[in-house]
Amino acid sequence: LLIKLTDAKIVVTSSWRLDSDLPLQRLLDIEGVIGEVVGQTPYLGLGYHGRGAEIYAFLREENFPIEQFVILDDDPEHDIADHFPNSLVRTDMATGFDEATFRKAIEVMNRPEPEY
Numbered sequence: 001l002l003i004k005l006t007d008a009k010i011v012v013t014s015s016w017r018l019d020s021d022l023p024l025q026r027l028l029d030i031e032g033v034i035g036e037v038v039g040q041t042p043y044l045g046l047g048y049h050g051r052g053a054e055i056y057a058f059l060r061e062e063n064f065p066i067e068q069f070v071i072l073d074d075d076p077e078h079d080i081a082d083h084f085p086n087s088l089v090r091t092d093m094a095t096g097f098d099e100a101t102f103r104k105a106i107e108v109m110n111r112p113e114p115e116y
Helices: 002-006 024-029 047-061 099-111
Strands: 011-014 037-040 071-073 089-091
Touching: 002 047, 024 037, 024 047, 089 099
Parallel strands: 011 037, 071 089
Antiparallel strands: none
16 A cells, blocks of 8 residues: 555565575565665675665666655664654564554655655
8 A cells, every 4th residue: 555655666674585496576566565666775795784874876877866755664674764763664574564553654754855
């Protein structure tokens, strides 16, 4: 619903981008995620403490306009909040993308300008 309401596209930062032999679009289709995968963040080899830097690198390097973005992440070990505190919405590993997470994500997507 988030993708449908905001016309969002998907950029994958998950370790899935490194661990799967399947194309990312196919992998997300299998998981029931409906949306278009337009890219993935580069792997910088920094582990958990590099995820924010990988997202930042993607935002700086890509050639398509980004009107707004939200980062959904379920792992508090990642350093994303250090880089993008106003764009990060934490999901819960147990409940996933629930109603509360959806509302927070919509709030982020409705901000006038992205913060990076």
